[in-house]
Amino acid sequence: MPTLSRTARIAVRTGLHALPTALGIVIISFLLLQFAPGDAVDVLAGEAGSATAEGMAEMRARYGLDQPVLTQLWAYLSNLVHGNLGWSPRYNMPVTQLIWDRVPESLVLTGAALVLALIVGIGLGAVMAAREGRLTDRLLSVLSLVFYSVPAFWIGLMLIVLFSIKLGWLPSGGAGTIGSSATGVAALLDKLRYMVLPTISLSLFYIAIYARLARVSMIEAKGQDFVRTARAKGLSERRILFRHVLRNALLPVTTVAGMHVGGMLGGSVVIETIYGWPGLGRLAYEAVMGRDFTVLLGILLFSSLLVIVANALVDVLHSILDPRVGGSDAA
Template sequence: MSALARTARSLRRTLLQAIPTVLGIIILNFFLLQLAPGDAADLMAGEAGSATAESMAALRTRFGLDNPVLVQLANYLNNLAHFSLGFSPRYGMPVMDLIGQRLPGTLTLMAMALAIAILIGLALGSVMSFFAGRLPDRLLSIFSLLFYSIPGFWIGLMLIVLFSVTLGWLPSGGAGTIGSNLTGWAAIVDKARYMVLPATSLALFYVAIYARLTRAAMLEVRSQDFVRTAYAKGLSPVAVTLRHVLRNALIPITTMAGMHIGGMLGGAVVVETVYSWPGLGRLAFEAVMGRDYTVLLGILLLSSLLVIFANAVVDLLQTWLDPRIGEH
């Protein structure tokens, strides 16, 4: 089977699985949020300080909150059919526009965090597998598992204390220097300075997972016959590790990376709140506090689509790493 045929087959299989999954997620999320106490009208009327039965009823009628649950679900599905995520009563703007403003920040943060976690995890796992059972292996195992055991918000606060308060190297929060009007390379550097701490804080939890997984995978691959054959051909240890061992060890790493996209979206809620990063995680937290369930439904739907897309990319990557996968 050609590479193009394997790719098309993998994409077709992913799409067929994604359609019922997305429908199930939409309906399940909708009914789960209906069980939550209160709504946006309660909070908005309370903040106005002049909540009356008439004003509450007017708000609920305006935003369709007084309709039966099944009617609200039908209206929501009708909006989705017209590529609309509805209107946010809290922010007074379409949910699609609101999410579009926050999405780039979260995607950039997650991409940087995932890159940091995979690169450090691969490096630590490779060293641990080379010194398996010896002192460096044990020390690095303890070091990596330390970050796995510490809560993410505490790591974030300690990074702020060390690098922002004590050393003064990096900003403690935000997404860029206010009023700087930087462009080009200077703007990229400024953005990167604000992203280092939240991305690192989000990544450290996953470093231990990738390090241990890389160690186990590389030890297993090294025992295979094709690796011994590569050594017998006279290839150097570095060439064998990069061309044979590491490539095959990447298959479980990519699988876990695809599964961790959803976890990173959840972790982004804490990290973006700690660092005041304007992203989807912080928007989800604000939507929960403001009882703006229309926004929350949009974020949950988009998060589901991101996870499905990430797993489709992982399937394609694994097909490239091991062509035999696409044949099953």
């Protein structure tokens, strides 16, 4: 029951913070996008190659792009209150439907990358902390520094060259075999084949961060009084490491992971473009290139809400790992 009470408090607090935060993000993003040159009508006219000035003016009037900025902002916020994210001139469909069609693919990719980064990063950090100062610690520290320093797009391209072109083991792009009629386990395995390279490309940077952070946190925790007490009780080093040290080291790692959700969504723009993954990142890139700012605003709003939810889940996890977190809230 105390855990449920802390979870309820966290949910209420998150809800109170989410509305003004999301509203502020929408307003600031809307105003900043007005400084971008051109609009969706300009791009559509350029692609058509035969648009007239009268036709372009009619299209701008249809989508409200000829109105003053504040009038457009008020109309957008009014639609937002009713759950309407607007209409996409480029795709000629509601933005809400367009985003929801891409959300599953983005959540699958970023979720897999985050889980992989946490498991591998924390595992490497535990090994480095257990082998502090030894050759294993130094080699893994250098490896994590390489992962941290190399740009994700370069890693993505090199993985394609190695595993797709040279070895032919994995597909170079897409989210599944085109025209495949596979179902069940066969469809899942086909999906996983296409996920391997983009997931690794997106997660390597975060693996390096979590590995180094877990190493530092565990080394610091090993010097605390509760660890010395556990040793005095005769507990094995392995049990002390996983039962006491690792649990306390998870607090800073999960905090940083919650903040990285937004960064992963931003990084997925590059990864999804390289691998042709049909997610929100690629949609955001297409929206920028097509000056479809209504779609871009919808993606920014959804991403901000996802980050808020992720941080709320991190708070709940902290209250489970360390009950003192919930107790401080109550005070």
